[in-house]
Amino acid sequence: MQDYMYDPAYRHLLKAKEIAQKENVIPELQTEINRSIELFQQKINYCDDQTIPPSPALHSLITDTLAYPWSDAYKEGRVSYSVDTAMLSGNSEAQLIKSITSASKARMVLEIGLFTGCASLAMAEALPAEGKVVALELDQGIADVARSFLDKSPAGNKIEIITGPAIESLEKLAEKKTKFDVIFMDANKEGYVPYYKMIFEKDLLASGGTLIVDNVLKNGDTYSGEHSDSKSWAITNFNELVLQDNRVHKVMLPLRDGVYIIRRKEDTDASVPEKKGDLNYIK
Template sequence: MDVNFIFKVRTDLQYLQKKMAKVIRDPAIGELYKIKELCAEKGVDADIQKRLSDAITLAEARDAYCASVSSEPSDALATLQRETLEYPFDQVYKDGKTKWKLNPRMMSGHFEGKFLQSIVSMSKAKRVLEIGMFTGYAALACAEALPEDGTVTTLEFDPFLEEVAKGFFAKSPCGKKISIRIGDAKETLLKLAEEKAQYDVVFIDANKDGYLNYFKTVIEKDLLAKGGTVVFDNALMYGGAYNMKSTNEHALDIRKCNEYVKSRDDMFQVLVPIRDGALIVRRKEDVFL
């Protein structure tokens, strides 16, 4: 079997794949790589090794293909993505400017950005809440899909990232729709509840040990508007959510959150296996009218 895929992906998407370190989100693919190394060490038949390599190529081609046929990002988002990849996060961490060592892989990126824009536009949202901003890719993507009077409120713990994101937002006419709230997300959510704020779409992409608390606060404090949608990023956590042998702390936090959402009789949810998994949650009363 001869498998040769050549995808004509935009330059910025190719740059993303080249610049970012290889990330294996599917543990099954990781196992295939280990088997491939073992086969080489054991001198397994060359045809079998080739078939195994072809299988890996096919498995890895899916995400690249999905990105290649999806709509292209705006110039502002492409610039944000490129400059995030080039940003000297290691140096600013050494200089003590950030609270922790940041990584470009924390960025939502092109494919997930398009997914969020689909959610926002299909739900005819006007108010979006994001928990976990980083450099602002998801916030700006959502802002682009909102009407002129729409707003994105994005929460971020690290003060350093506020100025970084503002610089990117200023390059887009949609940046004016975004407001940044710096501080502990748990406290900020309570303040927003006191302000009687409500949101049509809530995107949670922050510290994994906070996911469950964030969700409970959004629901219990009535921050989710009628007909609203909550989207959790990293709902598969590199396979750790469903690999019961995993002891990774983040995976255990995600698994706990997923199981809690499923246990609620008032919620309707679907976990979509794009990139690292997106869990979409809505109230049942808004789904089954």
């Protein structure tokens, strides 16, 4: 899916274009509608052109993901669900995540929702030699495909894949007292609220750490009110939870399908005293 297609305004413009053509409205109005549609596309293309291109390894992973016969894999039972390649983070978002990872001087990184490893590889490329990405993936078949892609890359050896339900994997990581400098959440949307609560209640995010959450606009459903499914409502509820959580500093970016950048307030505001132990996040 092209990034501009996430925007409901773009989809409504397409509908307006169709109506204008059927009703034979004045040419000037049709011209303005067409120009507005073009500008949606041109803005995304311009931003992409101004963003550093992916490394050869990341480019290869993205290309391999798009070319992989996912429908055959699903029909043959090698993966447990029908894959949409729009699940791929894409270069612009991968470079944002890579920048945050680099600026954080991160050594331990967590991705909740691996898919084929686009974001994990981008973060791994920013880590020092001894750095590590722990990537959680529900489906063993998809994890196997991701592993085959990642093993082709110079930084792939920094990535450990854990398969199974993410909430169980997070519990095990918490039991080991594992802490992460950066956490990227891009898994099943109904799991966002419990994942968020566990991250903070179990202290999985290291002091000074950053939580990055994907798909927080959910095709525009969260602000248009045009909720299309339970996933849209799950994201809306998650966003409200974060908004009401006065312990965190947050900024939402309209990049692709929406990205939330979340940090503890004591890490962003010098006037907030550092908190120890249970942060009493919203239950």
